Amino acid sequence: MQAKRLIFKNSTGDRAYICENSIVVEFGVCRNGISTSDLNGGYKKDFKTAFNHYLSQKNIDFLENHSINDYLLRQSEILGIDSDFTTGLLTSAQMENACVVTKHYKNLEVSAITTAGVRVNASRAGDSASYYEENGDFCFDVGTINIIVLTNVSLEPGTLANGLVTATEAKTVALNNLRIPSQFSNGFATGTGTDGIAIFSNMESKNRLSNAGKHSKLGELIAKCVIESISEAIKRQVWITKESQCSVLARLRRYDLDINEFYSNIGDDKEEFIKSLQAAARKQENVAVATSILHLIDEVENELLDKKVAYGLADSILENNCRDYPIQKILRFWINKFLS
Template sequence: MKIHMLPTGDEVHRYQKSIVIPFKNSRKVLSTSPLNGGYRENLLSAFNHDSNPGAGISCSLRTDSYLNDLKLLATEIGLDPATATGISTAASMDNVAIKAVSYENLTVTAIVTGGVEVNGGRVGDPASYHEARGKTVMTKEGTINIILDIDADLLPGTLARALVTCTEAKTAALQELMAGSSYSRGLATGSGTDGTIIIANSQSDLKLTYAGKHSKLGELIGLAVKPAVKEALFLQTGLSPKSQHSMLRRLKRFGITEDGIWNKHGVLGEKTLAKPVFIQQLESVDREEELVALTSLYVHLLDQMDWELITPGRAAQEGRYLVERIKQKYQLDVEYTFSWQSAEETITGMLANFTDVIARISAGGPDV
């Protein structure tokens, strides 16, 4: 079915678990795909495909390589693999987000699917493979795929700059959602399997030479991509400002979980509650506005210590002030120690202190 009409006259179709854009005229395309990737002027179509075989079943190659899988997919959806470029994901095409923004005769359209709950990562996180070993990495649940259509004629270098701006916009969306990495305690900057296809209209009379943030084109890329990424993440996994308004969500990337807080409750010698009751009381305070705000400030101290913007001693001292506010709110008598030396020791100690406090809050419930 046709789900969108681009200003170029190209139609966006959804069928056979794919988003497909057949080109009516010649286009300039820059793609991260192994199928006709890089810069091309001879392509006739672009697609994004949902390779998820079903709930609880992991994605796997159907051929001997990801490239050949994409060729097979192109053929199955009626495209010529020699003149198509495509990307795949485990996200549903039913959860696609489309955002178009315009200025005078320039329109930029972002067509996005994605999720970061499983595969979100921060650039520089530990790698999972080295290509020289011949290992193939399959698409995981979490890929953010972007097709960006620009109704203007761009130079090849301008297309490359548009890719940079598009990536910045994606990362900005994740930062604004405080989405955590699944592989470190950092904030996610994308997923490990993201794909992008940028399409420019080589038939347009509008010739643009720059796509950075100072240009109107760069501005429109940001205004289209950021909300489209956020909407796609919400449609796929429910990730949103509302879902992130949670103490537990803010702590997740630091390895603090409901089970970990329950175990701390036992270590404190206070395991007098049944676990379901304890978890219920933990969840009852999880979204309290003041506690979420103080938790967010606390973990940002850890971030800034990681980034060497503040010293471990200062982070521990300021963390103590935040914990004092929590103790006062819940009338807790908990000792907070902060005599650590290295940044790593300080982070470990601060997280242990915070887990201790949350365990004691949960043991008494929201009215402690």
């Protein structure tokens, strides 16, 4: 195995190491699990390791003539781990930006090891497809949220699947909390187009649980680990935080409009206008006004509100609650584009 640096260990003896472009988790107990990987994907017993690997542009080029499974087998060999007893996830996020979160409750312990990149590939379930696959041939972009979940209890296959669903829903919560936009529609992202999850239980534990859903304490711990680890991993990888998202301009970014069209027709000194706009965009009251108007646009797009009703309300909100000229100007542009 390559030179490695320990970044995590838990009560069951699992250890996670950074090995150049990978995070390798060596299990201290016999584990079963479910993985979305091409390598030993689905349900499997007797996992000994799992890994998350940074896919460089050079390696993306390698994939043009090889399958993902072939690539993962190759990485297993490079990492010195047995490919029959491992599973691997691929991402464009740097391993140094991974986040590990562990939660406890009585005898329960759950950990999530997460990397997250959402700048170029964030998408919403139901967005237009990026590719059509036939006979295994397709191409894809990497952005990717990868999550490895470890539990210290014994879970049957159905319960592991239940936990995977909980982790997936928690991922969506984390993205929604940060108002991450889809890159392919005007909606909020629910993930990226290439996300991966692997969840494992401890087959040696005498504590066998039957539910990992939202009503169970196990499900709660899984969700909290995933939400916290994704939020921090996004911060480390792409510098998106709750503070950075508290901006009118950040909120408007998810709508597919040509901002240059707006700037070319403002009738003001462009440089001075942009300077004033950037300053006013950070004001909490302006963010609140923008958010209210954008919510009305969402309601119309989802066919929950009549466009005329939404236009009247948006107009009233803007006129009565916004005093900054640049914000008035840009929000008026949005209202006219989407609600008039």
